[in-house]
Amino acid sequence: MFDVTIIGAGIVGCSISRELSKYNIKTCVLEKSSDVGSGTSKANSAIVHAGHDASPSTLKGKLNAIGNAMYTELAKELDFPFKRNGSLVLCFDKENLVDLDNLLHQGEKNGVPDLVILSGDQVREMEPNVTKACVGALYAPTGGIVCPYEMTIAMAENAYTNGVKFEFETAVTSIEKNKDSYVIKTNKGDFETKIVINAAGLFSDEINNMVSQHKFKILPKRGEYVLFDKAVGDLVTKTIFQLPTKLGKGVLVTPTVDGNLLIGPDAVDSKGKDDLNTTKEGIDDILLNAQLSLQEPLPMNMVITSFAGNRAKTKGNDFIIGEASDAENFINVASIDSPGLTSAPSIAVMVVDIVKEKLSPEKNVGFNPIRQGIRKFREMSNEERKEIIKKIPEYGKIICRCETVTEGEILDSIRRPLGAKTLDGVKRRTRAGMGRCQSGFCATRVVDILSKELNIPRSAVTKSGGDSILLTGKNKESL
Numbered sequence: 001m002f003d004v005t006i007i008g009a010g011i012v013g014c015s016i017s018r019e020l021s022k023y024n025i026k027t028c029v030l031e032k033s034s035d036v037g038s039g040t041s042k043a044n045s046a047i048v049h050a051g052h053d054a055s056p057s058t059l060k061g062k063l064n065a066i067g068n069a070m071y072t073e074l075a076k077e078l079d080f081p082f083k084r085n086g087s088l089v090l091c092f093d094k095e096n097l098v099d100l101d102n103l104l105h106q107g108e109k110n111g112v113p114d115l116v117i118l119s120g121d122q123v124r125e126m127e128p129n130v131t132k133a134c135v136g137a138l139y140a141p142t143g144g145i146v147c148p149y150e151m152t153i154a155m156a157e158n159a160y161t162n163g164v165k166f167e168f169e170t171a172v173t174s175i176e177k178n179k180d181s182y183v184i185k186t187n188k189g190d191f192e193t194k195i196v197i198n199a200a201g202l203f204s205d206e207i208n209n210m211v212s213q214h215k216f217k218i219l220p221k222r223g224e225y226v227l228f229d230k231a232v233g234d235l236v237t238k239t240i241f242q243l244p245t246k247l248g249k250g251v252l253v254t255p256t257v258d259g260n261l262l263i264g265p266d267a268v269d270s271k272g273k274d275d276l277n278t279t280k281e282g283i284d285d286i287l288l289n290a291q292l293s294l295q296e297p298l299p300m301n302m303v304i305t306s307f308a309g310n311r312a313k314t315k316g317n318d319f320i321i322g323e324a325s326d327a328e329n330f331i332n333v334a335s336i337d338s339p340g341l342t343s344a345p346s347i348a349v350m351v352v353d354i355v356k357e358k359l360s361p362e363k364n365v366g367f368n369p370i371r372q373g374i375r376k377f378r379e380m381s382n383e384e385r386k387e388i389i390k391k392i393p394e395y396g397k398i399i400c401r402c403e404t405v406t407e408g409e410i411l412d413s414i415r416r417p418l419g420a421k422t423l424d425g426v427k428r429r430t431r432a433g434m435g436r437c438q439s440g441f442c443a444t445r446v447v448d449i450l451s452k453e454l455n456i457p458r459s460a461v462t463k464s465g466g467d468s469i470l471l472t473g474k475n476k477e478s479l
Helices: 011-020 059-078 094-109 120-126 148-161 201-211 280-291 340-359 382-391 407-415 423-430 443-454
Strands: 002-007 027-030 087-091 116-119 136-140 144-146 165-167 172-177 182-186 189-198 221-228 239-242 252-255 261-264 303-311 320-323 330-334 398-400
Touching: 002 011, 002 182, 002 340, 011 027, 011 148, 011 330, 011 340, 027 148, 027 189, 059 094, 059 144, 059 148, 059 340, 087 094, 087 120, 094 116, 094 136, 116 120, 120 136, 148 165, 148 423, 172 201, 189 201, 189 340, 201 330, 221 280, 261 280, 320 340, 330 340, 398 407, 398 443, 407 423, 407 443, 423 443
Parallel strands: 002 027, 002 189, 027 165, 087 239, 189 330
Antiparallel strands: 087 136, 116 136, 172 182, 182 189, 221 261, 221 303, 239 252, 252 261, 320 330
16 A cells, blocks of 8 residues: 555656655555656756746746746756756837736746846847847746756656655556545556545546546647757747737747757647647748747758647646545646646645645655766766776767767666666667757667667667567568
8 A cells, every 4th residue: 555646757746756755655656658757748848937927826826936946956956957047028019018017017926036127129138139129028037948858857766766666657547436545446457545646647637537526628739849959059048938919929949958949839739638740830830930039040951850749738727736625635736737847846845735734744864855867978078088988988989979978878877766768768868869860870779778788679679668669670681
């Protein structure tokens, strides 16, 4: 019997698991995919929002700025990439400048510090590539950028080393209520637990509706993105938003924490929760809208990939957090769309406060908040490189040329707590395959390493678990 079982190992579920590990609470995380962060957490804008967008009366408004403020210490403790690069909300019409004032006052009510309105000229002094059509902007210096999947992995690893159990490829099929517990039935057997936390993202409605008569429905919104090479990652230094108008919210232009340039997203109704297709119409639309923020044409010869992610929205357009009114000890953490990534740490505290009231647990005196990430060869000085190659010779062999990822890093990604088991797992932990050639050079080498380390044939190595096999047979088998 577990005290708490979390369904879903995205950024919210993993943040909650790490917060729970600070207490003597027997916790389990169930994840239907082969790795953490396999849903919305891996495909989003990677923005740490300042907190001025949402109404102060909403959970989004209340939790955003609190979560934002937690990032500095979390990134230090857990060793994941994070940068406070600041954000700008551009206004293109003097008649709409009053809307910037309203946004500023809303942000101040939400607890966002240091907000200021700049003139168009002040904006261009800060960001020379911003369009001359910009007449003003709201500047939020606390805005930031983060690597969402590295953060999710870091949260999970730290939770695991502090005692949380993780079960992967474990899909929930039904939930039954007993007198003092729940029995969660899965494809890998039953899990009995005192408290259930529903952090199933796009599928949180299905989990809730297994237990509660108060039904809700997730209405997934697909957002498409375009990623540019690091060669143009300094086109802007701040995250550039557009002031929402009657025509929509516009799209963002931002550097990534890894040095690329990212634009997007649009927002269209998904055909299904697994609909991650990109379309010519969607890509053309975000390119056109992103160009409104910039003076110079977007460097289309530097596009390296496009992708899409789904957001878990509901009609209420706010987070759903709390115990179901007709299901004691069943806690929903649902409808977590933007700014869910930013709010994840504060959501975790809110949810764990509910659990603490129910269980009155003692603190885990052995809790260790520190997690050391994979040492990155590309970020080392030459002296540091020489030193680590002496200790770990595999750091002297480059596997991914585009991102300068070594065999030593890939081995670490597989051998560490909750280590990679798939090509995508290695990719998200090391960036092997995320560069200009998009795995064209390194994929086969990573497959060889996974095969050897996991002691499985190369034909059993998958891209992302399940049936996503990469190799079906040998070329020229008769030779």
